[in-house]
Amino acid sequence: MFASVMSAAISGMEVCPVNVEADVSDGLPCFTMVGFPSTQVKEAQDRVRTALRNNGISLPPKRVTVNLAPADLRKEGAGFDLPVAAAVLGASGFLEPKQLNGAMLMGEISLSGEVRSVSGVLPRVIRARELGCRYCMVPFGNLEEARLVRDMKVIGVRNITEMVNFLADPDSFKQEQTGEEGRALEEQTQADFMEICGQESARRAAEIAVSGFHNILFIGPPGTGKTMLARRIPTIMPSLTFEESLELTKIYSVAGLLTPKRPLIRARPFRSPHHTSSAASLAGGGKIPGPGEVTLAHRGVLFLDEMPEFSRRGLEVLRQPLEDKQIQLSRASGTYVFPAGFILVAAMNPCPCGYYPDMNKCRCSPGEVSHYLHKLSQPLLERIDLCADVPPVDFSQISCVKPGESSAVIRERVERVRQIQSKRYEKEPICFNGELSGKQIQKYCVLTEHAFKMAQNAFELMDLSARSYHRILKVSRTIADMEGEEEIHSRHVAEALTYRAFDKKYK
Incomplete structure (x- = not known):
């Protein structure tokens, strides 16, 4: 039978x-x-x-x-x-x-x-x-x-x-009720941007990064709030739509990370792998590959704390997903494609001891500083749109009783900028400025005459690559959207250029 x-x-x-x-x-x-x-x-x-x-x-x-x-x-x-x-x-x-x-x-x-x-x-x-x-x-x-x-x-x-x-x-047959329906509520977090003292420039860079879905690197001495800033970035990101929640839930279901208490992913993921993580754990591994950290961070944040401490092989794995927003793994059994549309947020010290270029505190030799900074390859750095300095804070900033802007206030501004981008790209296969391709940059990143001359001078004087130049234009487009401007003005380009601190100050 x-x-x-x-x-x-x-x-x-x-x-x-x-x-x-x-x-x-x-x-x-x-x-x-x-x-x-x-x-x-x-x-x-x-x-x-x-x-x-x-x-x-x-x-x-x-x-x-x-x-x-x-x-x-x-x-x-x-x-x-x-x-x-x-x-x-x-x-x-x-x-x-x-x-x-x-x-x-x-x-x-x-x-x-x-x-x-x-x-x-x-x-x-x-x-x-x-x-x-x-x-x-x-x-x-x-x-x-x-x-x-x-x-x-x-x-x-x-x-x-x-x-x-x-x-x-x-x-x-009578189906027993689970009693869990409707329990999948958005995860609450106690973290808030108002807890960050000072660091106005870094806060501004974080808002730009979230508004345009740009990758960002925080660099500064120990104890200045780099990790604190990174962990609060999900709190200023817009809430997930139901379609995005379902997409994330599928990924976490395949990875076996869902629990009966959390049947639907409602909060944007924040993945923070340790610097000893292998390349396979970041990309996805196994005989039949499963989702790695780059996929589990889809629609959210992948945070690499102490970025130079990660293995060179692990960092280079990020190059394709940062560009394509997906990762393709080939094995003998076949080729597997995983989504990887995340914001890369990285943090690092400028040298092994952490205090360069303050030579009064820095104990590193020029060779040690150079070796440390060159752990990050130039192709990887060019895929990071913003590099924000996080300098030490003084006592007056720490002791200030007046809190800064809350995450809710910043999130409202981010949502307005996201709406501008959604309307602009409604006929395109993209949603954010950070996803613009070369042809789309020419179409949507329209510069004024003065801004064009400034960008041209910067390209020649800073010896920028084509990729770095395009990244600056994308960030400029986001800054212009934050001000509600249709064209990109010189002030927008000037601010975008300030976020190339790694190239100008440290290398």
Whole structure:
């Protein structure tokens, strides 16, 4: 007897449908799985057979063959346990095979028959909707995550008994409520820009960076507030739309970072990997690559504290995603593309001791300073739009009782600038000034005559590359938008040029 049910495999961020086919026929009793399964998937035969027996269902002493089609796609993970159990029960006569038509199942089964949560449920359910499935059956622990797809029927089961009861008589099955609906609220944070004393220039640079989605580097002595500034940047970013939240939730679902308490990502991500992190952890790694830090920071901030302390190989990994807003990883098993549209926020000291160019405090030799600064390659630095000095603060700034502008006030200005950009680029495949290409820069970065001459002089005197020049124009465009100007004036270009501090002051 034959039965089949649909499931899905995740390859990178792509969801590939998989037909789980089962055949029970006469012959020596055995359980065989074919279709390019991994070791984890092959183990499903023992988990399923034992779980069924522990729940009072004994498979007939016959030859059981399970095929996972297509056979040229490697199947990974324990999420195929539930569809394998359903297909085998259908082929054995315990269930009607027609009940499995148009259904997508996923879940891991314990030896006691409990259905355990798995990662990657949300993208699978979205794929099931695209394929026109009648319903999805998922572990009860993943039910809230799966219900984010509002126009898809989703059934959550706790154990094999509930699965059998639903498939045997769907109309009489009563879905238990999780009691968690509507709990996915925006994460609250106590951090606020009003806590930062002084550093008006760095605060201004942070606002420009968020307004135009520009990358930024904070450089200054220890204890001046570089990390404090970086950690507050998400608080001035506009709230996520539902589509952006769903996109982020898919990424975190594939990475296995969702919890029942957080089924929907509502806050923009802030990823701060340690400087000992490997290149693979930043880009995404594994035999079949999963999301790395550059992907987990999508739509948010990737913060690299003490940037020169990261390995050279790890830093150079960032060059492609900073330019393309996605990262492409090639392995023997295929090519995988992950989204990587993040703002890079980096912080560093100007030398090993941190006090250069203050020679009264700096204890480093010129060779040590040069070696430290050259840990960052010029191609990487050219992909950073703003470099902001964060100088030491004096006592009067620290002791000032009057707080600075709050994150809420700054966020209102940022949202107005974002609206200007959304309207300007409504017919373009971009959303922010930081994403402008060469041809788009010529179209949208219109300079006045005086601003054009200033930019020309800067290009020649500062020996800028074409990429650096374009970055200056993008920042100038954002500064002009913050003032509501259609054209870019000389004052906008002049301010953008001040944010090339690394090139002018330290190298």
